[in-house]
Amino acid sequence: MARGRPSKKAHIIDAACGLFTKQGYQSTSIDQVVVTAAVSKPTVYSNFPTKLVLWENVIESLIERAKDDMETTLSSLQSALKTPDNTTLISGWITLWQTWVKKQERLAVYRVLLGEQHKMATSTVALFDQFETVLESALQAWLSGFDVIESSLFTLKAVTKEALLMPALLHQKPMDSIELMKQLELLTRNNKIK
Template identity: 60%
Template sequence: MARGRPSKKGVIIEAAAELFTLKGYQGTSIDQVVVTAAVSKPTVYSNFPTKLVLWESVLESLIEQADVEMKETLVMQKTFAQAYLEQGTLDHRGIIAGWIALWKAWSNSAKRLAVYRILLGEQHKMAATTVALFAQFEAVLERVLLAWLDAYKVPSENFFVLKAVSKEALLTPSLLNQTALPVDVLERQLSLIIHKEAE
């Protein structure tokens, strides 16, 4: 294989990721993957004996991508925050703004939204291994959020509450194609939680 050229397995995973994102699990067929990846059906089946195995490989790939992207977003948000820290102007509002930016980065990815839709909407078709991968997927976001709170010495006792409010305000509307809670309202809600932690 030529250096730098994606493997057929990689091409199949990329094609399947696009199809799962657009059509969901049920709406994606192996025949569609064959056409989109421009490979033969035996090639697909020799690498992925079932559609579920293919989906789990796609999910593993999306976990890796999400980990890289969210770590980059965390670094970027910390860079912004550092400038405010140096000016002595980073307060709870700045910390909350970075928290919201991390959630928006997570929720604005069509592929990540597809993971939620597939796992939550078609969970009855998934194996225990798929559910375990979904837990790893969500752990990517959780690690970044905890790192953000830790960096600014925000107590994490109410992490679950902060996460639940943010999920309901930002992720759920994205999944349901609804309007998200206005940012100023969300900021006030999160500020109340953080201030309560600090008491």
């Protein structure tokens, strides 16, 4: 393989990711992947014997991309804590969630897995758990610098999911960041989160 050139397998995964993001799992065919990736059908099938295997490879690729994205955001937030720029538990929490929901391919994973879970293999559901663990790990790493009561964590997650993730999944406007910050700060005060 030439230096700097992505492998055919990675190229096929990228093409399939774009299709799954735009069209969903059910509406994406291997024939469409062949055309989009500009490869032969045998090339696709030699790397991915079924559409489900291709989908699982797309999820694995998205997990790696999400890890990089969230680590970069977390690192930036942790550096900001060292300077007096008003970075707080809540502002960092919201920033991590906003980073997570801004990528359409991540939202596509939710749409496919939540909408078509009954059609997915156990291995696919396990990959979805790994996918969500990326966000969970970033949030936990962020919270490690603060004194957070475990029982309050559920409330913070629930409110943020409803304010940011669900609207993104439903193509609706998310809650205004300032309003969300006020709501979460009120929760943290009432639950003595520092």
